[in-house]
Amino acid sequence: GENVEQHPSTLSVQEGDSAVIKCTYSDSASNYFPWYKQELGKRPQLIIDIRSNVGEKKDQRIAVTLNKTAKHFSLHITETQPEDSAVYFCAIRRVGTYKYIFGTGTRLKVLA
Amino acid sequence: DADVTQTPRNRITKTGKRIMLECSQTKGHDRMYWYRQDPGLGLRLIYYSFDVKDINKGEISDGYSVSRQAQAKFSLSLESAIPNQTALYFCATSEDRGHYNEQFFGPGTRLTVL
Numbered sequence: 001g002e003n004v005e006q007h008p009s010t011l012s013v014q015e016g017d018s019a020v021i022k023c024t025y026s027d028s029a030s031n032y033f034p035w036y037k038q039e040l041g042k043r044p045q046l047i048i049d050i051r052s053n054v055g056e057k058k059d060q061r062i063a064v065t066l067n068k069t070a071k072h073f074s075l076h077i078t079e080t081q082p083e084d085s086a087v088y089f090c091a092i093r094r095v096g097t098y099k100y101i102f103g104t105g106t107r108l109k110v111l112a
Numbered sequence: 113d114a115d116v117t118q119t120p121r122n123r124i125t126k127t128g129k130r131i132m133l134e135c136s137q138t139k140g141h142d143r144m145y146w147y148r149q150d151p152g153l154g155l156r157l158i159y160y161s162f163d164v165k166d167i168n169k170g171e172i173s174d175g176y177s178v179s180r181q182a183q184a185k186f187s188l189s190l191e192s193a194i195p196n197q198t199a200l201y202f203c204a205t206s207e208d209r210g211h212y213n214e215q216f217f218g219p220g221t222r223l224t225v226l
Binding site for chain 1: 143145147152153154155156157160162168170171202206208213214215217218219220
């Protein structure tokens with residue numbers, strides 16, 4: 001079935017350090033893996049995504065890696081800044097559908 | 113700018129009352145979704161619609177119903193609200209354009225059921 005486990009639920013890092021959030025999924029037919037950022041009191045917004053035919057994608061300080069064999073994908077944020085503090089959600093989408101299943105979220109706090 | 117809007121933004125109601133949350137979009141997207149957000153539980157899919165004639169149940173549809181009145185409008189109803197439906201509700205849209213699959217969320221409706 002469709003299930004996404006996201007860890008950790010909370011993460012505190014010092015400004016300038018890196019942060020890594022990991023999601024594990026069960027549906028081997030998943031082919032699209034987006035990450036959303038939700039700032040306090042705001043709506044979730046897409047920050048990066050990856051498809052199953054790609055192992056890694058990078059956009060400035062953020063990157064996503066995908067291991068299809070192990071069924072997990074991770075968000076990497078380097079040189080963290082206070083404005084990176086937010087809740088981050090991973091999601092999966094099964095091939096041939098437009099139904100998204102979200103992880104339970106990770107609250108990232110970047111300490112100045 | 114094309115956007116996704118939700119009304120009301122906040123609502124307090126009593127147990128047993130019927131309530132409707134409305135979502136409108138000017139993005140021209142076919143696909144619309146309703147999610148519920150609870151602390152520690154992430155975003156859970158209630159219903160989704162691929163076009164006016166297509167409605168699908170999500171993970172947690174019990175106690176909810178929806179109506180897709182037009183391509184741009186998707187309403188969520190609670191026929192008889194109960195306290196454990198207190199949550200933040202988000203509407204979202206997306207379009208079918210090959211590799212372009214971003215979901216765009218509305219600002220959310222905070223619902224409290226007393």
